[in-house]
Amino acid sequence: MFDIYWLNKYFWPKVNVVDKDKCWIWEGHTYKDGYGQCSYKNKKFRTHRVSYMLHNKFINKEILVCHHCDNPKCVNPSHLFVGTHRDNVNDKVAKNRQLKGMNAPMAKLTDFDVFCIRDARSKNVSRVSLVTAFNITYMSISNIERYKSWTHLQPPC
DSSP states (O other): OOOOOHIIIGGGGEOOOOOOTSSSSOSOOBBSSSOOOEEEEEEEEHHHHHHHHHSSSSOOSSEEEEEOOOOOOOOOOOEEEEEEEEEEEEEHHHHSSOGGGGGGGTTTOHHHHHHHHHHHHHHHHHHHHHHHHOOOOHHHHHHTTTSSSSSSSSOOO
C-alpha cells in the first residue's frame, strides 16, 4: 500500500527508535489527541496504523489499532494490537485508565457530594430530597447509595 520511497523519505525519518523493545516515538505532526499523523497520496493516516499495516497486514477502517504501552506517539509494532472499540475499552478499564468520578467530563458531583449522599441515605434522608438538593436523578442517588456508581469511593473500613 505505501511505497518504499515515501516510507524512507517521509515516514521513517520521523520515527525515533532508541531501543527495539521500547516505544518508537513519532516526531512528526500529531492530531489534537496526541496520535501521530502523516499524509500519503493526499490522505491522512494515524502513524500507529501505518506501522501496524507495514509490519502485519492491511486492516479495514472498522478495526482499531490499540497500544499495549498506552503511548499515542508510539509506532513500535510489538506494542500494537488490533481490536474492536469494546476491546479497546476493556483494555483501558483493565489498566485502570478510564476517567472516574469527578474527573469524568460530564460529572455533576464531587467526591465530597457522593460521601454526603451516602451518609444522608444511611441516616434515612429521603432520595427525593437528595434529588432536589444535588439536582440529579432518583436512579443516580440509588446507584450511588448501592455502590453501582462511583465505585472507586469505597466506604471507610
